[in-house]
Structure formats: structure tokens, C-alpha cells
Amino acid sequence: MTLIKDMNAQDQFVGFYLLRELEVRQTNSTPPKDYFDIVLGDSSGQISAKFWDVSPTDKETFFPMALVKVKGIVQLYREKLQVKIMQIRKANDEDGVSLTDFIRSAPIRPIDLVHAIKQALGSITDREIHDLTAFCVDRAEEKLMHYPAAKTHHHAYYAGLAYHMARMLELGEFLCRQRPFLNPDMLKAGIILHDIAKTEEMDARLGIVSEYSLTGKLIGHISIAASWITEAAVRLNIDPRSEKVVALQHMVLSHHNLPEWGSPVLPQTAEAVALHHIDALDAKMQMVEDALDSTPDTEPWTPPIRGLENKAIYRTNGTNV
Numbered sequence: 001m002t003l004i005k006d007m008n009a010q011d012q013f014v015g016f017y018l019l020r021e022l023e024v025r026q027t028n029s030t031p032p033k034d035y036f037d038i039v040l041g042d043s044s045g046q047i048s049a050k051f052w053d054v055s056p057t058d059k060e061t062f063f064p065m066a067l068v069k070v071k072g073i074v075q076l077y078r079e080k081l082q083v084k085i086m087q088i089r090k091a092n093d094e095d096g097v098s099l100t101d102f103i104r105s106a107p108i109r110p111i112d113l114v115h116a117i118k119q120a121l122g123s124i125t126d127r128e129i130h131d132l133t134a135f136c137v138d139r140a141e142e143k144l145m146h147y148p149a150a151k152t153h154h155h156a157y158y159a160g161l162a163y164h165m166a167r168m169l170e171l172g173e174f175l176c177r178q179r180p181f182l183n184p185d186m187l188k189a190g191i192i193l194h195d196i197a198k199t200e201e202m203d204a205r206l207g208i209v210s211e212y213s214l215t216g217k218l219i220g221h222i223s224i225a226a227s228w229i230t231e232a233a234v235r236l237n238i239d240p241r242s243e244k245v246v247a248l249q250h251m252v253l254s255h256h257n258l259p260e261w262g263s264p265v266l267p268q269t270a271e272a273v274a275l276h277h278i279d280a281l282d283a284k285m286q287m288v289e290d291a292l293d294s295t296p297d298t299e300p301w302t303p304p305i306r307g308l309e310n311k312a313i314y315r316t317n318g319t320n321v
Contacts, residue, residue, distance in 0.1 A: 158207030
């Protein structure tokens with residue numbers, strides 16, 4: 001079977017894939033015809049696909065998160081690879097394929113990632129900061145074992161959110177050693193809390209986001225997390241107006257840095273500035289890593305990366321220079 005990362009233009013293939021996304025659309029022809037706009041996935045990545053001339057039976061047969069056998073051809077469309085599906089059917093028991101074989105996951109076991117997060121939490125010496133953070137971790141812990149950090153941009157796979165948090169904690173530990181004026185307890189707490197409400201913002205199964213929840217659409221993970229901190233303070237008999245509570249809320253509310261990126265305030269504490277840049281660094285480097293991993297080794301350039309201003313990345317591994 002051809003892995004998605006190994007697909008090249010003009011390749012013809014037959015194989016099993018996961019229907020990550022499926023939407024019925026109509027052509028611009030007269031009269032318009034239905035077609036499937038699809039995202040196929042496997043453990044190596046994902047690719048857009050089109051299945052034309054969809055029948056009423058097809059629309060009752062195929063749904064997201066199903067395994068399918070596909071015969072198709074890879075084409076180049078607007079400088080991106082896209083599959084034209086010639087034939088498609090649902091996988092059956094006789095095919096001997098399992099859904100988990102087609103799920104991309106973090107390179108570290110989820111149980112180890114959550115353990116690392118809890119270790120960092122346990123190292124917070126300020127009791128109020130620890131308890132406020134622990135309240136939110138307890139609320140999200142079960143979902144941390146499998147939730148992605150995003151739908152598409154970065155760490156968008158099984159346990160991606162916990163992986164993102166764990167890698168950020170590593171960066172934060174280094175930065176606190178290099179910059180002793182930073183408050184390690186506050187920075188660790190901010191890293192753990194900044195995206196934790198994505199477990200309520202998104203509906204996800206096996207690391208794949210199917211939809212944003214109503215709360216996620218109307219409020220968003222930044223505001224949800226800030227409200228969790230307030231709730232934690234009330235439940236723990238900590239003054240919600242205390243400096244520690246407000247500082248933690250400020251870190252969460254400002255970690256996207258700009259209003260157009262979703263933050264209602266700009267970072268105005270040292271730890272908030274550090275959090276924003278640690279978050280951005282880990283997210284952007286993960287975008288680069290994912291793009292390189294999902295691009296065939298024979299290709300010197302990755303496709304354009306949306307989260308990096310649509311810039312492609314050149315592979316400097318010694319073979320292209």
C-alpha cells in the first residue's frame with residue numbers, strides 16, 4: 001500500500017485509508033452534480049481527494065472516520081497534491097485492517113506525556129498556584145490522554161495536546177535556567193493551562209477533531225480556561241482577585257499575543273511574554289517537522305505551510321546542496 005507521504009504526482013495506487021473528512025459539494029456545471037470533497041489519512045499524513053459523480057447510494061454509504069479502500073491517481077492542483085478517486089468502497093472484516101493502524105499519534109506514549117505534565121505540576125512549590133493548576137488538570141486529565149492540540153495546524157494527532165505541553169515544559173525549564181528573573185512556578189502553570197480548555201473547545205475522537213463544540217465556537221479555549229481558573233479559585237477559597245489568580249488568567253488570555261490572533265490582551269508580565277514565544281516556537285517547529293516528515297525524502301521542498309505564511313521549507317540534509 002502506498003503511504004500518503006510517499007505519493008507523487010501521476011502515481012496510481014490502490015490501498016486502504018481513513019476518511020478523515022467528507023463533505024458533499026456541487027460542481028459549477030449546469031445542472032450541478034454532487035461530488036465528495038474528502039481528506040484521506042493514514043499514519044504518515046493526509047491528502048485532499050475528490051470523488052466525482054456521487055450517487056444517492058454513495059451519500060448514504062460513506063461517512064467520516066470510516067476506513068475505505070481507494071483506487072486513485074495523484075494529481076497536482078494549484079501546486080498541491082490531490083487525489084482523484086476512481087473507485088472507493090468501505091473496508092470490511094475480511095480486509096484485515098484496523099482503524100488504529102491509520103491514526104497518527106505523538107511519538108511518546110500518552111501515559112508518559114501525562115506523567116511528565118504531572119511531574120511538572122508536582123514541582124510547583126507555590127501552593128496556591130499548584131492547587132489552581134491541579135484543579136484544571138484534574139478536569140481535563142482523561143482527554144489529555146488522546147486529544148490533539150488543533151484540528152489542522154500543529155500537533156493535530158492522537159495525544160498531540162499533551163505532547164505540545166510536555167515539549168513546552170522542556171523549553172520553559174531551559175528558559176528559567178537562562179533567565180533567572182522568571183518565576184518558574186508561574187511559567188510552568190501557564191504552559192500547562194494555556195491550551196488545556198481545548199479539551200472542551202473541540203470534539204475529537206482518536207486524535208481527530210470532528211467539530212468544534214458549541215462552547216468552543218461561542219467562547220473559545222482561551223476564555224474557557226480563564227473561567228476554569230476563576231472557578232478553581234472559588235472552589236479552593238482563594239480570592240479570585242488575588243495577584244496570582246489574575247496573573248494566571250493574564251497568561252492564558254494573552255498567549256496568542258494579538259487581538260487578531262484571538263487574545264483579548266497583550267502579554268504584560270515576563271512569564272506571559274515567555275509563554276507566548278515558547279508556544280509559538282513549539283507550534284511552528286512542529287509544523288516544520290510535520291511537513292518534512294510528510295514530504296517524500298526525494299523532494300527537496302515541502303508544500304507551502306499555512307501556519308508559516310504559506311512558505312515552503314527546504315530540506316537541508318546535505319543531499320540538496
